[in-house]
Amino acid sequence: MSRKTNQSEGKINQYRRNFLARTTAIAGMTVAPGVILNSVAQAKPVDQPASNKNRWGLLIDANKCSSGCNSCVTACHEENGVTGFGNPETDAQWIRKVKLTDKQTQKVQTIPLMCQHCEHPPCVDVCPTNASMKREDGVVLVDKHACIGCRYCMMACPYGARSFLHEPTTEQKYPRGQGTVESCTLCVHRIDDPNGPRNPACVEACNAEGHKAMWFGDLKDPNSEITKRLKEYGGVQIRADLGLNTGVRYQNLS
Amino acid sequence: MLLRKIIFILAVTAFLPLSAHADSLLPELPKAKKNYNDQTKCVEPVEVMRKSHMDFIMHQRDDTLRKGIRTKQHSLKECIDCHNAPGKDLKVASANDSEHFCSTCHVYTAVQIDCFKCHADKPENTQYRHKITSQAFKQHKFAAQNLNPKTLQLLATEKEGHK
Amino acid sequence: MKTIRFTELEGRSPGFFALMAILIAIIGAGIVSALMMHGQGHHITGMTNRIVWGTPHVFAVFLIVAASGALNIASIASVFGRTVYKPLSPLSMVLSVTILVGGLAVLILDLGNPEHLLDVPLTQFLYNSMPSRWTRSVFGWNFILYTGFIFVVGIYLWFSLVPQYKKFSKAASIFAFVWRLALTTGTGLIFGFLVAREAYDAAILAPMFVVYSFAYGLAIFSLVLIPTYIWTGRELGDVIVNRLKSLLGIFVAASLYFVIVLNLTNFYSAAKGEGIQSFLLFGDNSYSSAFWIGQILIGSILPLAIAFYPKLKARGALLTAAAMVVVGGLSQMYVTIIGGQAYPMDMFPGKTVESITNDGGIAAYSPTIYEVLLGLAGIGITIFLVVFAMNVLRILPESLADKDVDPHHSA
Numbered sequence: 001m002s003r004k005t006n007q008s009e010g011k012i013n014q015y016r017r018n019f020l021a022r023t024t025a026i027a028g029m030t031v032a033p034g035v036i037l038n039s040v041a042q043a044k045p046v047d048q049p050a051s052n053k054n055r056w057g058l059l060i061d062a063n064k065c066s067s068g069c070n071s072c073v074t075a076c077h078e079e080n081g082v083t084g085f086g087n088p089e090t091d092a093q094w095i096r097k098v099k100l101t102d103k104q105t106q107k108v109q110t111i112p113l114m115c116q117h118c119e120h121p122p123c124v125d126v127c128p129t130n131a132s133m134k135r136e137d138g139v140v141l142v143d144k145h146a147c148i149g150c151r152y153c154m155m156a157c158p159y160g161a162r163s164f165l166h167e168p169t170t171e172q173k174y175p176r177g178q179g180t181v182e183s184c185t186l187c188v189h190r191i192d193d194p195n196g197p198r199n200p201a202c203v204e205a206c207n208a209e210g211h212k213a214m215w216f217g218d219l220k221d222p223n224s225e226i227t228k229r230l231k232e233y234g235g236v237q238i239r240a241d242l243g244l245n246t247g248v249r250y251q252n253l254s
Numbered sequence: 255m256l257l258r259k260i261i262f263i264l265a266v267t268a269f270l271p272l273s274a275h276a277d278s279l280l281p282e283l284p285k286a287k288k289n290y291n292d293q294t295k296c297v298e299p300v301e302v303m304r305k306s307h308m309d310f311i312m313h314q315r316d317d318t319l320r321k322g323i324r325t326k327q328h329s330l331k332e333c334i335d336c337h338n339a340p341g342k343d344l345k346v347a348s349a350n351d352s353e354h355f356c357s358t359c360h361v362y363t364a365v366q367i368d369c370f371k372c373h374a375d376k377p378e379n380t381q382y383r384h385k386i387t388s389q390a391f392k393q394h395k396f397a398a399q400n401l402n403p404k405t406l407q408l409l410a411t412e413k414e415g416h417k
Numbered sequence: 418m419k420t421i422r423f424t425e426l427e428g429r430s431p432g433f434f435a436l437m438a439i440l441i442a443i444i445g446a447g448i449v450s451a452l453m454m455h456g457q458g459h460h461i462t463g464m465t466n467r468i469v470w471g472t473p474h475v476f477a478v479f480l481i482v483a484a485s486g487a488l489n490i491a492s493i494a495s496v497f498g499r500t501v502y503k504p505l506s507p508l509s510m511v512l513s514v515t516i517l518v519g520g521l522a523v524l525i526l527d528l529g530n531p532e533h534l535l536d537v538p539l540t541q542f543l544y545n546s547m548p549s550r551w552t553r554s555v556f557g558w559n560f561i562l563y564t565g566f567i568f569v570v571g572i573y574l575w576f577s578l579v580p581q582y583k584k585f586s587k588a589a590s591i592f593a594f595v596w597r598l599a600l601t602t603g604t605g606l607i608f609g610f611l612v613a614r615e616a617y618d619a620a621i622l623a624p625m626f627v628v629y630s631f632a633y634g635l636a637i638f639s640l641v642l643i644p645t646y647i648w649t650g651r652e653l654g655d656v657i658v659n660r661l662k663s664l665l666g667i668f669v670a671a672s673l674y675f676v677i678v679l680n681l682t683n684f685y686s687a688a689k690g691e692g693i694q695s696f697l698l699f700g701d702n703s704y705s706s707a708f709w710i711g712q713i714l715i716g717s718i719l720p721l722a723i724a725f726y727p728k729l730k731a732r733g734a735l736l737t738a739a740a741m742v743v744v745g746g747l748s749q750m751y752v753t754i755i756g757g758q759a760y761p762m763d764m765f766p767g768k769t770v771e772s773i774t775n776d777g778g779i780a781a782y783s784p785t786i787y788e789v790l791l792g793l794a795g796i797g798i799t800i801f802l803v804v805f806a807m808n809v810l811r812i813l814p815e816s817l818a819d820k821d822v823d824p825h826h827s828a
Binding site: 177178 | 315316317319320321322323324325326348371372373374378
């Protein structure tokens with residue numbers, strides 16, 4: 001057992017070394033740092049579990065988010081097969097655009113809002129069956145095999161980020177079923193891609209639209225674009241007062 | 255769980271000898287698309303799979319969902335891709351059809367499974383899938399037609415909203 | 418003092434069968450509703466992604482809170498040595514269990530995936546049972562507290578009914594009393610620990626629920642006791658009824674005290690005072706009516722007046738006051754549970770918020786018949802079980818006439 005662990009740890013270290021070598025090389029080659037895509041991060045071998053050496057997160061620039069654009073929402077729901085039944089109150093919304101108007105200055109901003117992938121997720125704390133869970137790499141998910149559909153996590157979530165499936169579902173792309181709770185998975189199937197983590201659908205769509213308001217990356221990797229941007233320009237957490245240490249951060253939210 | 259397993263094993267073992275007779279009432283299993291390897295045919299020896307496929311799938315599901323281990327050998331998705339491949343007419347059975355690979359046996363043995371309440375019962379990336387995707391897209395578009403104008407309008411108006 | 422004889426109900430009259438038939442119909446309607454919710458999905462209810470807990474939870478939480486309170490009569494008799502309540506103890510114990518079962522049934526039938534309760538893999542169950550896990554999930558505690566309550570009260574009942582174990586019943590009663598306090602605390606903390614929501618997130622909710630439970634439980638107890646004695650023609654003297662009436666008055670007053678403290682505290686905070694507090698109490702909505710008319714007027718002031726106004730006929734007064742407390746309790750749960758969710762969470766202070774999910778606005782909620790039927794089934798199950806228990810167990814004293822319950826009474 002212990003030998004096996006050592007072996008796999010050795011393996012992981014190997015990957016990390018390779019990865020570091022690769023990123024340094026690339027960083028040396030590129031002229032403008034913004035040009036590197038986050039997808040350059042190292043690939044996790046399919047037989048290895050997600051590791052707490054990574055923490056995946058998003059950074060969203062409220063100033064770059066275009067008020068008329070809904071492409072992140074459409075892309076997310078297309079990617080994950082989230083279909084609606086024409087009722088916004090009961091339809092699943094993995095990600096939604098929120099329009100904020102400052103009461104003082106009347107300044108209007110829009111931002112996408114989704115599961116904030118907290119380090120200390122209240123939804124995980126309250127779940128009686130441990131269906132609501134956080135992966136080692138910080139992705140908060142619902143294990144629908146264990147979800148009894150009590151919705152206590154929805155009561156606990158400060159962001160209203162979770163949806164209960166009110167209707168029977170068919171033609172799923174990724175698992176989702178009636179009577180269970182679901183939310184943004186940070187496109188975890190893309191994170192686990194054997195060829196290396198890819199941008200979530202929302203980020204991809206935002207880039208494709210030319211807004212480039214969202215960055216995806218490893219918050220624990222000092223060389224990742226997201227970490228560098230956070231370090232340089234700062235970023236806020238929504239409901240920072242709760243001390244949840246969210247994995248999704250916002251810039252220029254004022 | 256255990257009870258279900260016992261019933262299933264009893265049912266399968268009781269009827270296995272009959273399977274030689276093609277004209278029996280036994281379900282006819284759709285052929286797999288290809289062999290996993292030449293020795294075991296399926297991802298484990300066939301008789302092991304008959305008895306214990308649910309254990310492999312169960313184990314894999316926790317590994318995949320909770321740890322992110324995405325090996326293909328025991329993945330439900332791979333089962334579906336290989337065993338529920340579209341026929342020559344490009345038709346693919348859904349879990350509710352008795353021709354569906356899983357349903358053939360499970361209907362026969364009256365063992366109810368709820369895998370497909372959440373999981374896709376059809377393979378992805380086959381030719382048929384194209385149709386489904388556009389269908390899903392239409393459905394999505396349909397939803398979008400209902401919802402988006404409101405949002406778009408909401409989001410487009412830079413002025414103070416009605417509230 | 419005379420020995421009290423406990424006997425079963427006869428249970429053969431047409432009235433009895435009619436009652437059971439009605440109760441079975443109510444329970445059946447609730448189960449059919451639950452099956453429909455399960456088959457077609459929860460979209461047939463009024464619950465949404467904003468109002469995630471609806472009418473079923475109003476009934477379920479009310480019943481679960483009341484359950485622990487119904488045990489109070491037994492606790493007062495044995496833990497606090499008020500022997501006049503002793504004859505009522507067995508009924509009190511049985512009723513507390515049946516109310517809890519009724520409440521839990523509603524909660525479970527409302528789940529999106531109740532069958533997963535049986536399917537949750539053992540590994541995960543064990544993982545949850547580890548202290549590191551279930552100390553974080555209040556629901557996790559409550560799984561243990563609720564099932565344990567039934568077990569603990571069962572033993573308490575066994576000890577107090579079987580003569581040779583009678584010597585243990587005092588210890589059992591103390592244990593059960595502590596357990597019921599923990600249970601109601603746990604129920605209050607389901608809401609108290611919701612840090613994200615302004616309507617909840619207050620430690621006072623735990624003691625508040627304990628005090629509510631005293632009132633709710635005694636109200637249901639009275640509503641079961643008096644009709645049973647009237648319909649079975651057993652004697653029920655004014656001594657016991659008047660005692661219960663005053664006790665109910667005290668519990669209602671204590672509940673009112675907590676309501677006032679919580680609401681004043683919330684008004685003191687500028688954010689809550691102008692926001693959710695004004696919405697719940699003075700908004701143009703059903704929650705403010707439920708608060709003032711249901712909770713305060715019907716649920717508190719009128720029962721208080723009835724309980725302490727001496728000139729009323731004892732039985733009628735207790736029945737009316739108890740029924741009002743139940744109405745008030747359901748209103749209170751409605752305001753707390755649904756009103757508390759309807760008001761938007763303050764994610765972006767100083768900003769108005771608009772979105773497709775109506776993030777910045779008041780969430781709409783109109784319950785459907787399925788939810789109401791499911792909730793009522795909880796009450797149906799409670800009454801059905803307690804009547805059934807009265808038929809098979811000797812838990813009802815043959816007479817509660819004044820001369821039988823009060824040794825100092827002179828007729």
